[in-house]
Amino acid sequence: MSMISDESEMDLEKCEQICEGEEIELPEDSSGGKLTYFLAPYFFEKTWILGILVSLSGVLLSSVARAGYFGLREFYDDPFKMELLDVFSPLWMIIHYFLFFIMFFAEFIQHRKNFDLETKVLQKLLKEVAEIDLTGDPLAWQRIASRVNCFSEETGNRYSLFSGGGHCMRFFVREIVKPIECQTYDIRCYCEGSTVVNFWKNPSNKALTERALANYNKSVENFGELSHIAEKDGCRDDIFENFCGIIKTSMLYFWAIEYVFSLIMVLAFIISMISYAIFRYPSMVCFL
Structure with missing residues (x-):
């Protein structure tokens, strides 16, 4: 028991060191940021x-x-x-x-809330989900959202894709988990700006998706609860939709x-x- 607690403390200390070294910038963290998230591209x-x-x-x-x-x-x-x-x-x-x-x-x-990502940006999202510690890092989804937003801006997108960590998690569950859970495997993304393609059909993309899903599966008790957790967190978003x-x-x-x-x-x-x-x-x- 002491060894397990020591390991968990070491993981938390490692996460704290990462948090100190990385700045997380998300629209919802600033006053009026969520309003700007919607109104900036509109105007x-x-x-x-x-x-x-x-x-x-x-x-x-x-x-x-x-x-x-x-x-x-x-x-x-x-x-x-x-x-x-x-x-x-x-x-x-x-x-x-x-x-x-x-x-x-x-x-x-x-x-603005329900969008399709470009192939490179979706690959970046899945890579972050596959590699980050979703269980030990309390700011995991905020960190993922911030990194994907930065990557998207580097590829030419002028505005943030995700308003916050919760938005990023709900997007992952809706666009990645649910199609696999329903066995439709209809994971859509944009290729070259306009053409909609099925992300799952590419073998390398499929392997990356499975890695991300496996890591996400570790953060919950069983696979069936994934959608339930996201739906519970996004109740207000569902009402708005x-x-x-x-x-x-x-x-x-x-x-x-x-x-x-x-x-x-x-x-x-x-x-x-x-x-x-x-x-x-x-x-x-x-x-x-």
């Missing part, structure tokens, strides 16, 4: 411009339904005169712009209903114009 990569354009496009498309409705009303109701504010109602446009903007921003946040999914699904259904309604209004208006022309000018119709 500096000019994603907000695309968000504005998408939202405005949604507003204009939604106004087609109002234009068709008020056009029919003006056609059949003589006292009624359609005005510009009837079609482009400020309240209608503000509500629709806000809804489309929320949907776009939620999609951006979800994509479900919330984003509900928003996107609701908006898609809402947009589909408006789109169908717009088509009905436009078709009804066209049919009304044709019917009016037939009954109003029968001689012209016969001539045609």
Whole structure:
């Protein structure tokens, strides 16, 4: 027992020496760092411009339904005169712009958290997981996240991939452990910037993945608990992802209903114009 305790104390001392010599920098460690993690690429990569354009496009498309409705009303109701504010109602446009903007921003946040790594970066992540002491080092996942972030920035990425150690661990379980646990082996990564490939099919990558998984397996009691631990730590992230999914699904259904309604209004208006022309000018119709 004394020998075991001495060895554990030596491991802890070794980890402390490593901690003292290595500086760990993660977005979540600084005040407002997690907010910067999401907002920096949103503004500096000019994603907000695309968000504005998408939202405005949604507003204009939604106004087609109002234009068709008020056009029919003006056609059949003589006292009624359609005005510009009837079609482009400020309240209608503000509500629709806000809804489309929320949907776009939620999609951006979800994509920022759930991403596919490039092959070299994924290899770096698995190498760190395979070699680091996950059991004896209390800052193991923070250290892995920091090293992978630094490596990613060296390869040309301007922003941190992982906001913290917990984010890194959940990514590893979701993208590496679960596909192996479910026996799908669908471990995706980017090759040459755009092409999505299966990381597992490469023999050297497969061996590296198995090494990382074996080392991770040592830090828990059995293989079946791996996903459970990550899901427990990422409960709030799962709630946020479900919330984003509900928003996107609701908006898609809402947009589909408006789109169908717009088509009905436009078709009804066209049919009304044709019917009016037939009954109003029968001689012209016969001539045609």
